[in-house]
């Protein structure tokens with residue numbers, strides 16, 4: 001049931017958060033020499049004006065499909081890893097989350113490569129012009145045909161640098177918050193508490209590894225049409241800092257944090273409600289459990 005809950009929770013999160021992600025990528029990747037957007041809200045308005053509201057949903061295909069598996073992997077691996085580690089401690093929360101973050105990167109990296117390319121395609125164009133990629137799947141097929149497995153995994157190292165600590169923090173912070181807020185079964189404020197805990201967790205998690213996300217976006221957007229600006233991660237960091245200063249690592253951060261709260265609040269609350277329904281249907285009222293796998297956003301009905 002964790003699988004189903006994770007899938008539905010992930011889909012809810014993608015629908016709520018994708019526009020913010022598109023704005024983030026546009027701001028992260030746009031040229032500093034001739035910027036199209038002055039900031040987060042100007043970017044939102046410009047995309048809607050020039051590309052309609054659907055411009056905000058460019059590239060949603062791959063995360064909507066990919067997150068079905070990603071959330072299932074994340075919640076499944078984290079819960080099983082924690083059980084393997086034996087004790088539900090903050091350190092084990094981090095370790096289990098980091099393991100989940102590393103494993104889900106196998107799907108996340110190609111998925112975000114396609115998403116990033118689709119989000120950057122047709123930037124600022126008022127009228128649809130012939131596109132390099134028809135859709136996210138066509139994007140990955142073309143990259144694979146041109147550059148093979150290496151091409152499809154472009155940005156993998158920066159994805160791992162972002163996701164392994166990022167997901168470690170994700171599950172550690174969520175566990176600490178839900179415990180300190182007293183998310184106990186039968187608490188009538190449990191859902192608002194879980195929404196709050198999930199939202200804050202998303203913000204803290206993204207802040208923890210955001211510089212890696214900026215570099216990952218630039219590397220994954222690089223090479224469209226076969227023209228490469230960066231030769232390596234170090235070259236991308238060097239060029240970015242030399243041209244824009246260390247502030248480059250905050251590009252798109254506002255949109256990311258605006259996205260992180262509702263997406264992760266929606267994901268955790270949806271997972272909770274799906275599991276609550278499932279347990280309510282399958283197993284009826286349950287005692288409050290203590291293991292982390294059951295400390296996840298679940299609601300056991302009072303017996």
Ligand SMILES: NC(=[NH2+])NCCC[C@H](N)C(=O)O
Nearest residue numbers: 163166167170202205206263
């Ligand atoms: N820095 C991270 N990768 N944090 C994990 C957050 C994952 C969550 N699915 C989101 O997209 O917000």
